[in-house]
Amino acid sequence: METSDEAAAVLDAVRAYHRSRRTEREFVPGVTEIWPSGAVLDEDDRVALAEAALDMRIAAGRSARRFESVFARRLGRRKAHLTNSGSSANLLALSSLTSHLLEDERLRPGDEVVTVAAGFPTTVNPILQNGLVPVFVDIDLRTYNTTAERVERAIGPRTRAIMIAHALGNPFQAREIAQIAEDRGLFLVEDNCDAVGSYYDGQVTGSFGDLSTVSFYPAHHITMGEGGCVLTSNLLLARVVESMRDWGRDCWCEPGESDTCRKRFSYQLGTLPQGYDHKYTFSHVGYNLKGTDLQAALGLTQLEKLDSFGEARRRNWRRMREGLDGVPGLILPEATPGSDPSWFGFVVTVDPEAPFGRAELVRFLESRRIGTRLLFAGNLTRHPAYLDRPHRVAENLDNSDIATDQTFWTGVYPGLTDEMIDYVVSSITEFVKERGAVAP
Ligand SMILES: Cc1ncc(COP(=O)(O)O)c(C=O)c1O
Numbered sequence: 235m236e237t238s239d240e241a242a243a244v245l246d247a248v249r250a251y252h253r254s255r256r257t258e259r260e261f262v263p264g265v266t267e268i269w270p271s272g273a274v275l276d277e278d279d280r281v282a283l284a285e286a287a288l289d290m291r292i293a294a295g296r297s298a299r300r301f302e303s304v305f306a307r308r309l310g311r312r313k314a315h316l317t318n319s320g321s322s323a324n325l326l327a328l329s330s331l332t333s334h335l336l337e338d339e340r341l342r343p344g345d346e347v348v349t350v351a352a353g354f355p356t357t358v359n360p361i362l363q364n365g366l367v368p369v370f371v372d373i374d375l376r377t378y379n380t381t382a383e384r385v386e387r388a389i390g391p392r393t394r395a396i397m398i399a400h401a402l403g404n405p406f407q408a409r410e411i412a413q414i415a416e417d418r419g420l421f422l423v424e425d426n427c428d429a430v431g432s433y434y435d436g437q438v439t440g441s442f443g444d445l446s447t448v449s450f451y452p453a454h455h456i457t458m459g460e461g462g463c464v465l466t467s468n469l470l471l472a473r474v475v476e477s478m479r480d481w482g483r484d485c486w487c488e489p490g491e492s493d494t495c496r497k498r499f500s501y502q503l504g505t506l507p508q509g510y511d512h513k514y515t516f517s518h519v520g521y522n523l524k525g526t527d528l529q530a531a532l533g534l535t536q537l538e539k540l541d542s543f544g545e546a547r548r549r550n551w552r553r554m555r556e557g558l559d560g561v562p563g564l565i566l567p568e569a570t571p572g573s574d575p576s577w578f579g580f581v582v583t584v585d586p587e588a589p590f591g592r593a594e595l596v597r598f599l600e601s602r603r604i605g606t607r608l609l610f611a612g613n614l615t616r617h618p619a620y621l622d623r624p625h626r627v628a629e630n631l632d633n634s635d636i637a638t639d640q641t642f643w644t645g646v647y648p649g650l651t652d653e654m655i656d657y658v659v660s661s662i663t664e665f666v667k668e669r670g671a672v673a674p
Contacts, residue, residue: 241288248284252277261653263602268654270579270605270645271453274543282535283528291527293489298530302463304537305448309430310441311465313472315479316525316533320427320449321356322479323462324397326523327423327445328360330464330474331395333518341366341421345394346626348420350380350401352634354610355619357399357425362623369393369626370615372633375583376568378402378609378641382410388628389418399425402609402643403455403547403578405434405570408442415444423447427462430455431544431576444468445475450529453647455543455576456536458529474518482520485512544576546648550655551577554646557659563588563671564662579643581609582662583636590669592640598665604644604658612638 237245259266286297298316306314317323331341341347343365349358351370361368371384378401385396396415398406408424415422424443426432432439440446445468448454450461464475477483484503487494492513502508503515558566565583569575584592596606613634614620615627644658 245281245285248281249277252280263657267603268605270607271647272649273452273457274648278535279532282531286528286531293526294524295527297527297534301530301533306465309438309465312467314463314465315475316530317462317523318525319460320462322523323447323464324356324425325360326475326479327447327464329364329478330471331421332364333474335474341394346392347395347397348385348388348393349397351613351615351631352609352637353399358614367624369628371628372631375565375633377404377570378581379406379570382407385411386414395421397423400429400439402581403429403432404575405432405439405573408434412442428578431540433574435572440465445471456540458533461525461529477518478520479523481522482516482518484515484517543648547577547646550646550650551580553655554580561663561666562673563666577646580646581643583641588671592642595665596642599661602661606642606644609637609641
């Protein structure tokens with residue numbers, strides 16, 4: 235699209251404004267906050283937002299369509315649907331499996347979905363929100379993922395789907411779990427919200443499941459502020475996802491368009507009169523979970539940096555891992571064998587035998603302005619919201635309980651410098667030494 239002289243002048247001014255605002259943040263150990271995550275935004279991001287605003291593209295439009303097409307290609311999927319968050323993407327992905335269009339394959343209330351107990355709540359919530367039953371499997375400490383064996387053993391006669399997140403950027407055994415899903419006639423939904431740009435067995439995550447989801451919240455690999463995406467190569471599922479995202483409508487015209495099917499006034503559906511406007515015909519009990527062009531415009535410029543962001547995440551993680559290697563009292567993270575993770579964070583479990591607890595270590599780090607986070611909810615089944623909800627626990631959740639008590643993570647996001655990483659390493663090492671932990 236052509237930019238008018240006036241708009242070009244405004245955008246030049248935006249560039250000048252961006253440069254005038256740029257200040258290198260001097261790092262002062264113990265004073266400067268080391269965030270666990272954050273958005274890294276540059277001049278092009280600011281200009282993209284300003285350009286969309288100048289055009290007043292306040293709803294989904296050309297940037298949304300372009301983002302969906304570029305992002306789908308990037309993840310090797312035929313379709314991507316932009317949403318207003320990663321949680322919305324999860325809700326849409328799982329809800330789409332209940333569609334009548336899937337006929338006998340559809341998930342029905344009371345059917346089971348295998349999922350992981352220790353993680354983010356909105357990987358699990360759509361299961362309950364659809365009247366389905368989560369079957370919780372445990373994780374491994376070090377990878378923080380479950381295993382194909384655990385998933386296989388958890389499958390029961392009513393199990394119809396598997397919905398699992400790649401843990402903090404570290405891929406689960408996606409190839410093996412996708413194979414189990416195929417062999418057992420189950421759907422696989424891959425929550426790829428924390429792992430965009432990771433690989434398992436040489437294949438990008440988000441491309442193994444029947445459906446996969448992404449979050450673009452600022453903590454994530456690329457950001458739109460708020461935002462998310464559902465991806466699939468199954469065109470029937472894509473149609474259901476779009477319908478459920480857009481109020482449940484039967485029509486697939488883009489906002490502002492009419493009659494792309496050229497039959498707008500020719501359908502007879504339900505018990506509606508012949509010719510009832512297809513734009514207002516609803517085939518699903520849907521939602522409105524759409525994103526906007528402002529979000530997508532930012533997403534497009536962020537997407538150009540996905541590779542360099544991934545490199546920085548990997549570099550920061552390696553520096554942390556090498557720096558902490560051999561420090562006693564800590565269980566350090568490991569990539570799932572066969573994977574190349576674009577890490578979300580650096581996860582540490584305090585060894586239950588260590589002469590200090592997680593709470594002390596976290597408090598010490600926070601006192602040094604080093605931001606920490608927990609493994610999200612830890613064991614979800616222990617939270618008030620889930621105590622009385624129907625669920626099944628497969629085997630046990632022993633490691634999920636250890637993660638609830640002993641695990642935390644610090645940042646590896648691209649905004650962190652070597653100096654910051656080294657300060658985190660030296661702070662942890664100093665703390666452990668003072669507490670007298672010794673190597674076994
Ligand atoms: C694994 C996982 N799934 C889903 C979400 C939800 O994403 P959003 O915050 O965009 O709703 C998150 C949030 O961080 C997450 O970590």
